[in-house]
Amino acid sequence: YxxxxxxxxxxxxxxxxxxxxxxxxxxxxxxxxWISHMPDELKKTLSMVDxxxxxxxxxxxxxxxxxxxxxxxxxxxxxxxxxxxxKGKHGHLLFYKKKVFFAxxxxxxxxxxxxxxxxxxxxxxxxxxxxxxxxxxxxxKRAIIFGSAMASFCVEKFGTERIQRLSQxxxxxxxxxxxxxxxxxxxxx
Amino acid sequence: YxxxxxxxxxxxxxxxxxxxxxxxxxxxxxxxxWISHMPDELKKTLSMVDxxxxxxxxxxxxxxxxxxxxxxxxxxxxxxxxxxxxKGKHGHLLFYKKKVFFAxxxxxxxxxxxxxxxxxxxxxxxxxxxxxxxxxxxxxKRAIIFGSAMASFCVEKFGTERIQRLSQxxxxxxxxxxxxxxxxxxxxx
Numbered sequence: 363y364x365x366x367x368x369x370x371x372x373x374x375x376x377x378x379x380x381x382x383x384x385x386x387x388x389x390x391x392x393x394x395x396w397i398s399h400m401p402d403e404l405k406k407t408l409s410m411v412d413x414x415x416x417x418x419x420x421x422x423x424x425x426x427x428x429x430x431x432x433x434x435x436x437x438x439x440x441x442x443x444x445x446x447x448x449k450g451k452h453g454h455l456l457f458y459k460k461k462v463f464f465a466x467x468x469x470x471x472x473x474x475x476x477x478x479x480x481x482x483x484x485x486x487x488x489x490x491x492x493x494x495x496x497x498x499x500x501x502x503k504r505a506i507i508f509g510s511a512m513a514s515f516c517v518e519k520f521g522t523e524r525i526q527r528l529s530q531x532x533x534x535x536x537x538x539x540x541x542x543x544x545x546x547x548x549x550x551x
Numbered sequence: 552y553x554x555x556x557x558x559x560x561x562x563x564x565x566x567x568x569x570x571x572x573x574x575x576x577x578x579x580x581x582x583x584x585w586i587s588h589m590p591d592e593l594k595k596t597l598s599m600v601d602x603x604x605x606x607x608x609x610x611x612x613x614x615x616x617x618x619x620x621x622x623x624x625x626x627x628x629x630x631x632x633x634x635x636x637x638k639g640k641h642g643h644l645l646f647y648k649k650k651v652f653f654a655x656x657x658x659x660x661x662x663x664x665x666x667x668x669x670x671x672x673x674x675x676x677x678x679x680x681x682x683x684x685x686x687x688x689x690x691x692k693r694a695i696i697f698g699s700a701m702a703s704f705c706v707e708k709f710g711t712e713r714i715q716r717l718s719q720x721x722x723x724x725x726x727x728x729x730x731x732x733x734x735x736x737x738x739x740x
Contacts, residue, residue, distance in 0.1 A: 431660045452641040455658060464655045464732050469644060471620045503735035537737070543653050544733045546692035548726070 363492045365484055366390040366411070371403040378410050387497050389413040389488060390442075391480075397424050409441035412497075415484060417448045430455065431462075444502065446487075448480060454506050458499045465506045468514045468539060475520050479513040482525065486512030511536040552681045554673055555579040555600070560592040567599050576686050578602040578677060579631075580669075586613050598630035601686075604673060606637045619644065620651075633691065635676075637669060643695050647688045654695045657703045657728060664709050668702040671714065675701030700725040 364385040366374045374390055388411040396404050397420060404424075408414065414437065418430060425433035434445050434457040445457040451473070453466040487509030491497055494504075511533060518524045553574040555563045563579055577600040585593050586609060593613075597603065603626065607619060614622035623634050623646040634646040640662070642655040676698030680686055683693075700722060707713045 429660050431658050449641070452638070453655070462658060462732060463735065464658070466642070466653045466655060469620050469651060469653070471618050500736065504737050507735065507737065541737060543651060546652065546696065547689065548693050548696065548730060 363488050364388045365488045367481070368393040368396065371396055371400050371407040374407045375403070375410065378407075387412050387488075387491065389415065389484070391415050391484065392420065392424075394420055394423055405440055408437075411442050413444040413446065414442040415446040415448060415480075415487075417450065417480075421445075421447050434462075444499075446506070448483070454483075454510065456499075456502055456506055458502070461499060463499075463503050463506070465503070465510055465540070466543060467510060468536075468543065470514060470517065473517045476517050478521070479516050482516040483509040483513040485509075507537055507540045508533075511540060552677050553577045554677045556670075557582040557585070560585055560589050560596040563596045564592070564599065567596075576601050576677075576680065578604065578673070580604050580673065581609065581613075583609055583612055594629055597626075600631050602633040602635065603631040604635040604637060604669075604676075606639065606669075610634075610636050623651075633688075635695070637672070643672075643699065645688075645691055645695055647691070650688060652688075652692050652695070654692070654699055654729070655732060656699060657725075657732065659703060659706070662706045665706050667710070668705050671705040672698040672702040674698075696726055696729050697722075700729060 364378070364381070364387070366377060366389065368391040371392070378388060390407065390411045390413070392404060392414070416424065421430060421433045421437060422428055425436040427433040427436060430447055434447065434455070438445055438457060443458065447455040447457070449455065451467050453464060456463040456465070487505045490505040490508040491501065494501055512525070514536060515524045515528055553567070553570070553576070555566060555578065557580040560581070567577060579596065579600045579602070581593060581603070605613065610619060610622045610626060611617055614625040616622040616625060619636055623636065623644070627634055627646060632647065636644040636646070638644065640656050642653060645652040645654070676694045679694040679697040680690065683690055701714070703725060704713045704717055704721075
């Protein structure tokens with residue numbers, strides 16, 4: 363599992379080329395700077411990866427589309443089979459083929475410091491996939507819930523303070539809060 | 552079932568007083584104008600209703616709290632047992648006692664005209680409760696999905712154009728899209 367931070371697209375390509383055996387999943391992040399200044403190199407990197415994580419504003423910028431649905435389809439045509447759009451405190455969208463999954467962020471009492479939330483999400487997401495060894499769309503949904511749970515701890519304290527003293531029980535309890543937040547029973551006749 | 556639009560709190564009180572038998576559920580909407588100009592009368596009306604629908608900005612204004620969690624708890628202490636906070640294109644939160652439920656809005660391709668989306672939501676929500684005759688928290692979750700589905704049609708065309716020629720099949724299909732958007736299987740060990 364390879365997760366590339368929002369480095370220069372050239373450096374991202376170089377890192378990918380260092381692997382003798384292709385990783386099971388290559389995920390990458392990017393940002394407005396590379397979208398504006400290295401669009402061609404960025405598109406080359408996009409054609410080499412399986413998954414892109416990007417925020418809503420960057421997705422609109424990269425695709426030149428305001429509608430996130432339309433932007434998502436354009437971006438997936440550039441290469442990544444999976445696309446995660448981060449809407450900050452409004453949660454995450456996961457796109458794959460014609461499917462969409464939405465996971466909200468928890469409505470937290472206080473956000474002490476949002477620094478690092480995106481990277482903590484990526485770490486929790488990739489960690490869950492690596493631990494379960496399953497990169498199906500259904501398992502990615504679960505990975506997004508775990509990533510969101512990890513990110514929700516990150517913002518409760520300054521820097522890595524909260525993440526450093528985190529127990530497995532606390533994580534599972536937080537994941538259950540996400541389940542409770544969105545679950546409803548509805549059987550369509 | 553009584554649904555009060557965001558009229559003057561005095562008029563809302565008068566309407567409630569006209570009922571010889573109390574409706575099974577009294578829901579109300581309000582807006583910043585009444586929060587600013589008639590806070591005491593508004594609080595009196597709030598003490599007489601079961602449910603308040605309000606948008607996020609108004610909830611913060613009414614409670615004097617930025618955190619929606621904290622704002623929700625303050626508002627519920629003013630009277631309504633149920634509180635729905637409308638986050639516009641970011642969906643709805645339903646609060647009841649210590650429970651929270653979140654329903655996203657569908658990521659639509661185009662929003663043609665958002666006028667009337669809030670009222671269409673309220674109509675779909677109350678209509679579902681009235682049809683099923685069940686005002687439990689669990690059924691309110693389903694009612695929010697139906698209200699959201701109705702509102703998603705409203706914004707596709709100008710005015711009431713889309714809602715006027717809507718079939719039951721289309722509604723059920725749209726509800727299924729909401730189910731697919733958020734459902735994931737996860738059993739915690």
